[in-house]
Amino acid sequence: MQNNRSLFKKYIAQSSDFEPFSLDIEKGEGVFVWDKAGKKYIDFISGICVNNVGHRHPAVIAAIEEQMRKYLHVMVYGEFIQQPQLDLAQALCAQLPERLQEVFLLNSGSEAIEGAIKLARLYNHRSQIVSFANSYHGSTMGAMSVLGNTPIQQRFDPLLPNHLLLEYNNVAALEHITDKTCCVVAEVIQSGGGMVEATQEFMQALRERCTQTGTLLIFDEIQSGFGRCGKLFAFEHYGVEPDILCLAKGMGGGMPIGAFIASHELMSLLDNEHPLMGHASTFGGHPLSCVASLAALNTILSLLPQVESKGQRIRRHLQELPQLRSVSGKGLFLAAHFNDPTATAKVQARCMENGFITFWLLFNHTALALTPPLTATEEEIDLGMEIFKKSVRQAGI
Numbered sequence: 128m129q130n131n132r133s134l135f136k137k138y139i140a141q142s143s144d145f146e147p148f149s150l151d152i153e154k155g156e157g158v159f160v161w162d163k164a165g166k167k168y169i170d171f172i173s174g175i176c177v178n179n180v181g182h183r184h185p186a187v188i189a190a191i192e193e194q195m196r197k198y199l200h201v202m203v204y205g206e207f208i209q210q211p212q213l214d215l216a217q218a219l220c221a222q223l224p225e226r227l228q229e230v231f232l233l234n235s236g237s238e239a240i241e242g243a244i245k246l247a248r249l250y251n252h253r254s255q256i257v258s259f260a261n262s263y264h265g266s267t268m269g270a271m272s273v274l275g276n277t278p279i280q281q282r283f284d285p286l287l288p289n290h291l292l293l294e295y296n297n298v299a300a301l302e303h304i305t306d307k308t309c310c311v312v313a314e315v316i317q318s319g320g321g322m323v324e325a326t327q328e329f330m331q332a333l334r335e336r337c338t339q340t341g342t343l344l345i346f347d348e349i350q351s352g353f354g355r356c357g358k359l360f361a362f363e364h365y366g367v368e369p370d371i372l373c374l375a376k377g378m379g380g381g382m383p384i385g386a387f388i389a390s391h392e393l394m395s396l397l398d399n400e401h402p403l404m405g406h407a408s409t410f411g412g413h414p415l416s417c418v419a420s421l422a423a424l425n426t427i428l429s430l431l432p433q434v435e436s437k438g439q440r441i442r443r444h445l446q447e448l449p450q451l452r453s454v455s456g457k458g459l460f461l462a463a464h465f466n467d468p469t470a471t472a473k474v475q476a477r478c479m480e481n482g483f484i485t486f487w488l489l490f491n492h493t494a495l496a497l498t499p500p501l502t503a504t505e506e507e508i509d510l511g512m513e514i515f516k517k518s519v520r521q522a523g524i
């Protein structure tokens with residue numbers, strides 16, 4: 128497929144300065160994808176935690192097919208009553224605590240972060256925004272402003288002013304959150320850093336500090352949510368609730384959708400005397416995405432009890448590899464850590480040759496993500512992990 132590869136390079140704006148994988152995809156089903164040459168790959172990356180219910184889950188496909196016969200886009204978000212939006216929002220709120228009971232539907236994670244930050248601004252009119260080193264929250268200007276990597280941000284300066292970056296899991300650093308801080312944006316488990324789990328102590332201290340100072344706590348569960356970590360949302364592991372929850376990726380079962388969720392009281396700040404001028408989105412809560420999302424949610428809820436044991440199964444396989452430095456993460460949100468970036472790149476190249484899809488992490492170049500669909504059976508996990516182990520051994524590291 129050399130021809131398509133050069134067209135891809137020529138016409139599709141590139142997002143990496145190095146050679147992308149350029150898998151020329153023919154189809155996806157369950158935990159597998161096939162390229163146009165007929166080669167089959169087992170997918171242990173799930174489109175970066177999007178395909179939590181696997182590729183083309185039958186419930187998702189059926190929901191889309193039914194909805195597409197009724198209507199597609201009819202009106203900008205928030206003007207017409209659309210049953211798919213209502214059903215989804217109600218189903219989500221039924222799973223969430225009392226302070227998270229109103230849903231703003233969007234198209235992506237970055238947009239959810241933008242909406243959440245704007246809502247926090249309307250709440251306390253403060254300017255300072257705190258986030259943590261090695262966090263990723265999206266690539267729009269507001270989301271990029273709270274990225275946990277200053278050199279990358281500087282390429283786009285000036286971003287939002289008054290951003291303060293703190294060290295993750297450092298309880299003492301939380302004293303820098305004060306009554307001047309508008310909001311804190313935090314991942315519950317940092318993916319880009321290499322599936323770094325927040326400690327219980329840190330999460331609790333963060334919540335307390337935000338409450339004390341009138342600062343809104345925004346959790347970015349765009350990757351860690353929707354069953355990845357063994358509960359619907361990773362924050363449930365900590366017994367600590369955010370004021371605003373941001374979601375996307377796995378939310379759509381393979382369709383584009385995002386949301387931020389808050390209390391009725393907070394959300395009411397967005398409807399004001401200027402219609403559509405609080406936060407607006409033409410395609411937010413697209414009916415096809417909403418029905419897909421509801422089907423995915425129901426599927427994920429039924430899979431939750433299996434996630435932890437499937438994750439443990441992967442960990443048991445990884446114990447056979449002396450080449451590994453460590454394994455981090457929760458549930459099926461895992462990272463395998465090697466000793467250096469060269470070793471990691473060699474393993475990844477072997478994995479691709481052998482038909483196993485994994486991916487590097489944004490801020491940690493010595494780790495590979497292991498995030499298969501939650502629908503992967505034990506046999507499929509074993510199949511994938513045998514290929515992974517073989518690839519590590521062949522890499523000669």
Ligand code: PMP
Pocket residue numbers: 175234235236237238263264265266314318347348349350375376385
């Ligand atoms: N937050 C996190 C934790 C993410 O992983 C991502 C996407 N990688 C985003 C935000 C941004 O989401 P999107 O690409 O849908 O805008």
